Amino acid sequence: MSEAAGAPSSLGPDWVLGDDGLYFRRGARVLLLDDADRLLLVRGHDLDQPERSWWFTVGGGVDPGESDLDAAVREVREETGIVLDPATVVGPVYTRSAIFDFYRQHCRQDEVLYLARVPGHVAASGLSRDGWTDVELDVVDEMRWWSLDDLRRVEIEVFPAGLADLVLPLLRGWDGVTRHLGTAHED
Incomplete structure (x- = not known):
């Protein structure tokens, strides 16, 4: 990575310019399920493409010196207000690399995805935006619990x-094998 070239302020300080010319960061995400096997997703948009929105998992960048698991737990707390016990978080169950455009930048994020469950009363108690960053406040439109059928x-x-x-086989339990989903081009 090129340490001299920082990320544009709109992306945030955890993005660095990689040797491949893409802004890059490591990410930790969580497949967060409730007692009814509903998955919590976030819907967001890019300020440069307000007509396009998409659903994605809770999570974000891994801070320097932070473990992937610690980042996943922190991101859930910041984005939802839900406090996970790291001992109950499973995985990583998947890894992937995503290449996408965001804030007029071509970006790559290498991600680990964990699995965690929360009791129904926690899921029903409401979600908090108190820990959201300025970027999240600008681009996140809603959070919603989804049944897999829906x-x-x-x-x-x-x-x-x-x-x-991807979530369906995990409902029966994780087999202990981290599967790589490959590189996704999400533009």
Whole structure:
């Protein structure tokens, strides 16, 4: 990575310009399920493309010196107000690399995805935006719990692609194998 070239202020300080010319960061995401096997997703948009929105998993960048698991737990707390016990978080169950345009920049994020469950009373108690960054306040439109059947019928983009089918086998329990989903081009 090129340490000399920082990210544009709109992306945030955790993005660095990589040798491949893309702004890059490591990310930790969580497949967050409630007792009814509903998955919490976030719907957002890019300020440069307000007509396009998509659903995605809770999560974000891994801070320097932070473990992927610690980042996943922190991101859930910041984005939802839900406090996870790291000992109950499973995985990482998946890894992937996503290449996408955001804030007029071509970006790459290498991600680990964990699985966590919350009791129904926690899911029903409401979600908090108190820990949101300025970028999240600008681009996040809503958070919603989805049944996998309803998620399959969503007409806008969902990331990662095929998410309902990725979560389904995890409902029976994780087999301990981290699967790589490859590189997704999400423009």
